[in-house]
Amino acid sequence: MPSPTDKKVSKLTVRALCLAALFVLSWLEWMVPLGVPGVKFGFSNLVILVFLSLFGFWEALLMTGLKIILSAFLFQGFSSFLFTMAGSIASCISMAMIMPLYRKEKVSMAGVSAVGGFFHISLQYLMSTFVLKTTAVLGLYPMAAAVTLLTSVIIGCLADLLTKQLSKLR
C-alpha cells in the first residue's frame, strides 16, 4: 500500500517528467517545417491529451500554463508568443470540454486532438489579427486550419495508443 508521501512524490515526478517532455517537445515543434506560418506539429498536445485523460482538467491546465511560461523563457520572444499562448490555453480548455465525450466512447483521441488543434490555431490567428490590427494574416487561416486538422488527427491517434498503454501501467 503506497504511503501518502509516496503518492505525493510519484505525482510530483510524473508532473516533472511531463513538463520536461512538454519543454522538449515545444522546442521540437518549431523545428518541423510545415509550410504555413503558425502551424506546428502539436507534439506537446500529445502530452496534454494523455495528461487530460489520466489526470483531469485542472492538472492538464496547470501543465499547459507551466509549459507556456517555460516556453516564454526559452524562446525569448514574448510578444510573438502571446498568440500561441492564448491558443494553447484555448486548446486545453476545448479539449477538456470534449473529454466527457471521450469517456463515453463516442469520440477517440483523434477527435479530441482535432478539436484542440482547431481551437489552438483559430485563436492564434484571431489574436494575431487583433494585436497586429490587420486582417491580411487571415488569408492564411484556411490552409493553416486544414493542415492543423491533419496533424492533430495523427497526434490524436498516437495519443489514443499511448493512453491505452499507459492506463495499463496504472
Added chain:
Amino acid sequence: MKTKRFWGTILKKGDFLIFFLIATTVFFSAIGFYRAPLLAHTVTIYVDSQEYASYVVSEGIEQTVTVQTDFGYNQIKLQSKTVQITESDCANHDCIRMGTISQAGDILICLPHKLTVVLEGGDSVDAVSY
C-alpha cells in the same frame, strides 16, 4: 489491409462528426477569405520607379493627392477603401479609365507619366496563389 483495421479500431463515429464540422468551417472560411478583397493598408505612389509618396489607408478619410512631376500631372483620389486617378493631362487617359482599385496588389498606371499607384497589403501580395 492492416492500415484500415488500425484506423477502424481507433476512430469512432463522433470523430467523423468533429472532422466534418472542422472541415466545414475551414471550407467556408476559405471561400470567405478568397472571395473577399484582401485588405490593403498602404497606398504607395511611384514616379519613375522611385517612391513618391505613401499613404496609410484609413476608413472614412478622403484625400486628393496631386502628383506634379516633370513627366506630367495626375490627380489621385483616395477614398476610404478605394483609390482612383481622377485627373491627368496625359494623352490617353488610360489611367483614369483603369477605374478604382481596392484590393491589395492592385495598381493604377499612367505610362506616359511613369506613374504607378500601388495598394500594398499587410501580408505578402500572393497570399491567394497557392
